Amino acid sequence: MKFTKIAALLAAAGFSASAFATNGYFSHGYGIKAKSMGGVGIALPQDALAAATNPAGMAMVGDRVDFGLDVFMPDRTASWSAATFGVPVGDYRSGKRQFYVPEFGYNRSLGNDSTLGVVVYGNGGMNTAYNTPILAQGRTNTYSNLEQLFIAPTWAKKLNANHSIGVTLNLVRQTFEARGLQGFANSSSDSSHLTDVGVDTSYGWGLKFGWTGELTQALTLGATYQTETRMSKFDRYKGLFAEQGKFNIPETYGLGVAFKATPSTTIAADLVHISYGKIRSLANQSDLNPAAGTLGTANGAGFGWTNQNILKLGIAHQYSESLTLRAGYNFGKMPLTNKNTYFNILAPATVEQHLTLGGTWTFQNKSELTLSYVQAFNKGINGTGGDGASGAGNGQPGWPVNLKMKQSSLGIAYGWKL
Numbered sequence: 001m002k003f004t005k006i007a008a009l010l011a012a013a014g015f016s017a018s019a020f021a022t023n024g025y026f027s028h029g030y031g032i033k034a035k036s037m038g039g040v041g042i043a044l045p046q047d048a049l050a051a052a053t054n055p056a057g058m059a060m061v062g063d064r065v066d067f068g069l070d071v072f073m074p075d076r077t078a079s080w081s082a083a084t085f086g087v088p089v090g091d092y093r094s095g096k097r098q099f100y101v102p103e104f105g106y107n108r109s110l111g112n113d114s115t116l117g118v119v120v121y122g123n124g125g126m127n128t129a130y131n132t133p134i135l136a137q138g139r140t141n142t143y144s145n146l147e148q149l150f151i152a153p154t155w156a157k158k159l160n161a162n163h164s165i166g167v168t169l170n171l172v173r174q175t176f177e178a179r180g181l182q183g184f185a186n187s188s189s190d191s192s193h194l195t196d197v198g199v200d201t202s203y204g205w206g207l208k209f210g211w212t213g214e215l216t217q218a219l220t221l222g223a224t225y226q227t228e229t230r231m232s233k234f235d236r237y238k239g240l241f242a243e244q245g246k247f248n249i250p251e252t253y254g255l256g257v258a259f260k261a262t263p264s265t266t267i268a269a270d271l272v273h274i275s276y277g278k279i280r281s282l283a284n285q286s287d288l289n290p291a292a293g294t295l296g297t298a299n300g301a302g303f304g305w306t307n308q309n310i311l312k313l314g315i316a317h318q319y320s321e322s323l324t325l326r327a328g329y330n331f332g333k334m335p336l337t338n339k340n341t342y343f344n345i346l347a348p349a350t351v352e353q354h355l356t357l358g359g360t361w362t363f364q365n366k367s368e369l370t371l372s373y374v375q376a377f378n379k380g381i382n383g384t385g386g387d388g389a390s391g392a393g394n395g396q397p398g399w400p401v402n403l404k405m406k407q408s409s410l411g412i413a414y415g416w417k418l
Helices: 002-012 055-061 182-187
Strands: 064-080 090-093 099-111 114-129 143-158 163-179 200-214 219-226 252-262 265-274 308-318 323-332 353-362 368-382 401-417
Touching: 055 114, 055 143, 055 163, 055 200, 055 219
Parallel strands: none
Antiparallel strands: 064 090, 064 099, 064 401, 099 114, 114 143, 143 163, 163 200, 200 219, 219 252, 252 265, 265 308, 308 323, 323 353, 353 368, 368 401
């Protein structure tokens, strides 16, 4: 079918998903319209990217095509507050600060109130690219990059005039590369598969289910659940990630509400849970002491991330027949703790608060141009030790590493009804 050919072409063309996302390593929202409203979308589908948030929303957006591009600009800094293992005191700023994240959505009616569509998007990712070795005993510049590409065929159906359901098959390709981790060799179960071994690729799949229901003309509710995505292992990095290179994508679930306050103004909110704590390579504490588990084993060190609950708020106002304005707020407490800052030099996911703005211009031919702006405010965390071969937790000092991060992004999308 046409939409599968388009998805395949995008994937074959190297559809990049590289970024450092804003709710842990997930994007704060999917689709430029949703991103400009704090990421809300469980009960408020607005375009053919709706399936990335709630598959049931595809039954409500009609036949359409949407293309988008997000220019993502993170600013990450790791600071050593004391000279340890040859790393001088100072601030180390990650050098790569601009990423391009495209997205695509297609939806088509099948009759009998059902639709079939596909969404192609970057789930998020992690990236740091320091211009010097800043991990203890590293011999190459410290670098890490995780990318996740989702190709998501989606079926949705209206059960009646007010209720819809949907299911998505998430087909995922993720890549990872790390350099400059030679200092971890003595803590690795396989130091030949730890660092500087190039880009590795992993594949997997999972499911996403959704429901939306219009309880009244003004009030819509939604719910969604995404299974844990089972991924093949990163074999080249089986000496780094727990469970010999296993890096599954965590399950998520959420509830949403959209309220039409006036004929031209809609207020929406989502509450989303991400189960980072169930993924050992993410959740294991980043203690590199042999007694705590060797890198690459089931109990090997990880990033020490905890589960994350995220609140998303958004408002859309139809200013005129051709212009809709949007704004939003997104908050999610950072998943890492101050006992795990050293390992998280590779993944400084510290931002918590986001403000978003945007608007859509509808042209005479009914095509739409959408712009968005996102600002994630500077947030830092000071390390208190507890991670590292220095033996913190045994009466010895931990790694004196502080992290901070801020982000901004500009998005543009173009879409039309078929």
